Amino acid sequence: MIINNPAVPNLPKGPREYSNRFIDQFANALRLYFNQLQNITQTLLGPKGGQYLQYPYGAFFDTDDQTAASTTVAYPITINSTAISNGVSIQNASEITVEQEGIYNIQFRVQLSNDDASPQDIDIWFRQNGTDVANSNTRFGLAARKGPSDPFHTVGTVNLLLELAVNDYVQLVWRTTDLDARIEEYAAGTSPTRPEIPSIIVTVTFVSGI
Helix, strand or coil, X not given: CCCCCCCCCCCCCCCCCCCHHXXXXXXXXXXXXXXXXXXXXXXXXXXXXXXXXXXXXXXXXXXXXXXXXXXXXXXXXXXXXXXXXXXXXXXXXXXXXXXXXXXXXXXXXXXXXXXXXCCEEEEEEEEECCEECCCCCEEEEECCCCECCECEEEEEEEEEEEEECCCCEEXXXXXXXXXXXXXXXXXXXXXXXXXXXXXXXXXXXXXXCC
16 A cells, blocks of 8 residues: 555635535535545554654674774774665765664674683774764673684674764774774574674664654
């Protein structure tokens, strides 16, 4: 079913003297318009009404390893692929950009790896329009590697509600305590066949208008 926006009725101009025919035409035009509005309202407010509504959203991921060149530098997490999106896009490799103002739920799942012989930490936080978001940092503790060619790996996940204006952008930013602790992609596996593990998955969901 497609919901069409009803056109405003072109009401006839009233005569100087009372006319029963004019009153009938006027009432019929209004009746048709309000019936169309009522049908739309009933459709939207019914149990399946949400299928006719479109909200901004996005699901994105990255297929590369992400490493640090310094432990004293913060690096934006890159995102090179789009799964689905509507009104949300990736700009400049790391900027999650929205086309509509509102409150958004931004959630990430990051694949972390440590190839060092000692435990290490990775911090990940949010930036909005280039400015760090207060109280948005999370520290992930990584155990030492399991062996010389067998790194420790784990998954970190966080979500945050942010109030965004039109064309605002959000970045995920990270730092590490050791260059061998990184954000890692894993290729698709066999025996059994299983999907590739992206280094990062990010989802963006519109929650409410401001």
